[in-house]
Amino acid sequence: MSAITVCDVGPRDGLQNDSTMLEPALRAELVDRLAATGVPRIEVASFVNEARVPQMAGAEDVVGTLHRRPGVVYCGLALNERGYERLLAAGLDEVHFSFAASETFNQRNQGSTVAGSLATAGSVVGRARTNGIRSTVTIGTAFGCPFEGIVDPGHVAELAAQVVAAGPDEILLADTIGVATPRQVAALVTTVARLGSPVGAHLHNTRNTGYANALAAIGAGATLLDASVGGLGGCPFAPRATGNIATEDLVYLLDGEGVETRVDLDALIGVSEWLEQALGHPLEGQLYRAGRFP
Amino acid sequence: MSAITVCDVGPRDGLQNDSTMLEPALRAELVDRLAATGVPRIEVASFVNEARVPQMAGAEDVVGTLHRRPGVVYCGLALNERGYERLLAAGLDEVHFSFAASETFNQRNQGSTVAGSLATAGSVVGRARTNGIRSTVTIGTAFGCPFEGIVDPGHVAELAAQVVAAGPDEILLADTIGVATPRQVAALVTTVARLGSPVGAHLHNTRNTGYANALAAIGAGATLLDASVGGLGGCPFAPRATGNIATEDLVYLLDGEGVETRVDLDALIGVSEWLEQALGHPLEGQLYRAGRFP
Numbered sequence: 001m002s003a004i005t006v007c008d009v010g011p012r013d014g015l016q017n018d019s020t021m022l023e024p025a026l027r028a029e030l031v032d033r034l035a036a037t038g039v040p041r042i043e044v045a046s047f048v049n050e051a052r053v054p055q056m057a058g059a060e061d062v063v064g065t066l067h068r069r070p071g072v073v074y075c076g077l078a079l080n081e082r083g084y085e086r087l088l089a090a091g092l093d094e095v096h097f098s099f100a101a102s103e104t105f106n107q108r109n110q111g112s113t114v115a116g117s118l119a120t121a122g123s124v125v126g127r128a129r130t131n132g133i134r135s136t137v138t139i140g141t142a143f144g145c146p147f148e149g150i151v152d153p154g155h156v157a158e159l160a161a162q163v164v165a166a167g168p169d170e171i172l173l174a175d176t177i178g179v180a181t182p183r184q185v186a187a188l189v190t191t192v193a194r195l196g197s198p199v200g201a202h203l204h205n206t207r208n209t210g211y212a213n214a215l216a217a218i219g220a221g222a223t224l225l226d227a228s229v230g231g232l233g234g235c236p237f238a239p240r241a242t243g244n245i246a247t248e249d250l251v252y253l254l255d256g257e258g259v260e261t262r263v264d265l266d267a268l269i270g271v272s273e274w275l276e277q278a279l280g281h282p283l284e285g286q287l288y289r290a291g292r293f294p
Numbered sequence: 295m296s297a298i299t300v301c302d303v304g305p306r307d308g309l310q311n312d313s314t315m316l317e318p319a320l321r322a323e324l325v326d327r328l329a330a331t332g333v334p335r336i337e338v339a340s341f342v343n344e345a346r347v348p349q350m351a352g353a354e355d356v357v358g359t360l361h362r363r364p365g366v367v368y369c370g371l372a373l374n375e376r377g378y379e380r381l382l383a384a385g386l387d388e389v390h391f392s393f394a395a396s397e398t399f400n401q402r403n404q405g406s407t408v409a410g411s412l413a414t415a416g417s418v419v420g421r422a423r424t425n426g427i428r429s430t431v432t433i434g435t436a437f438g439c440p441f442e443g444i445v446d447p448g449h450v451a452e453l454a455a456q457v458v459a460a461g462p463d464e465i466l467l468a469d470t471i472g473v474a475t476p477r478q479v480a481a482l483v484t485t486v487a488r489l490g491s492p493v494g495a496h497l498h499n500t501r502n503t504g505y506a507n508a509l510a511a512i513g514a515g516a517t518l519l520d521a522s523v524g525g526l527g528g529c530p531f532a533p534r535a536t537g538n539i540a541t542e543d544l545v546y547l548l549d550g551e552g553v554e555t556r557v558d559l560d561a562l563i564g565v566s567e568w569l570e571q572a573l574g575h576p577l578e579g580q581l582y583r584a585g586r587f588p
Contacts, residue, residue: 150588183552207547211505253502
């Protein structure tokens, strides 16, 4: 039996893409509820421009309202030096830096060239090490880009080598628009794992390949998987389809496969039931609607 | 590159569980549209009591209205001798007989003991051979039952041995309520494949394990997969969740994995788009909503 770290990105990546905006106090309550289920890592906030991402306004309020539990790693997203400084001042345990492998996507979403983002990644990772907090770097559009199509795995591997050289605690490969299939995921995770860093995967279920991809990632050596409670969060490039894989559906799958997550599945289903009420609409996850088995 | 036969069960298993009833002429049009995409096998009708399953009323009208394409195997469901006789008279190519591995489920849904259903399976398969048409037998609730919980794989293997002894063209294992995970599917398909008959899997995505299970089934030697265009059809035991895996999502996955299906994916997505209009509500499939890639 292997073990996997699940990071719930619902309070950040999920809520950022939901049609309903939640106040900081409710976002903090979501994080507290997730922490109580045994989820070991949670992305709680995004330290970005509030004018551009109003869903994430009040990041400091979210962090300040949390009831921190020992053993849970509380993380935030920062995409530049200023965001990192806010995250550090707020007192989080881990910074997530993210950029896209495809030039067009990165320039549109990050306002930076890929080379510029790589430099910022190196700086943020270095500062995190100096400041004694953890860091991860996610390479987005690692399998496909809505503007450039298929992304060359060799290109992603080169970027990954530069990321790993900066020394983050983990490197993640993101299927940002949910186009990968398992053998692509397995191949790229295998390549990146050879660089010597722990590897994670951030998978979307936009074309119903997300859960098979999760198993493929684990089979290839990934030790960290992002997921979002209830499958919270959509896909801006496919507004009628879904985004993140659902944390509880992933845990159900991993339980069945004998992969340890230390998450209380019934409690996690309870969070999705609560969240459906809080948001006022059904979530994409299937398990909380179907009920667990047996 | 391996090859898999996909059987679209949308016109039967799908429509039978949809909230919208379609007239026989529209059901025949759905079948014709599916046949035009290259789907090699289609379950077009159910020869059951129309009072009990009004969605399937007019099975003979559906079959009589079809524009049959050479090379496509047109199938129907029959659960007893009378149903088989209607199916044979209607002129279909293949009879699907189905029963549940769990006694409670089978008695409630089939009105027969498992032993009684096994006997009928043997009779229907024998008559099909005599009449020169193909036959398959599906063992339902092969992984879990809503009334009895986990179903013992050893019990299913014993039933499978009796089914295979009757000599159908294929035996299928059905995850009727969508609870299996890949290693269970792989183990049972492996066991049943050793009996010497071609093996198929009928998988539901009720807990988001369906597509990973499909790959596991293929990896274990399955050569036939049921799926439903658009993921048509729900789960009577989980009314808020989904049922069949979607044919186009499965084909996208298999295309990516190098498994040949000979289905035109763009054409199949077009059928789901048409079907959404015909039914007046969105379908569960993700791919037709997200769009294919690249």
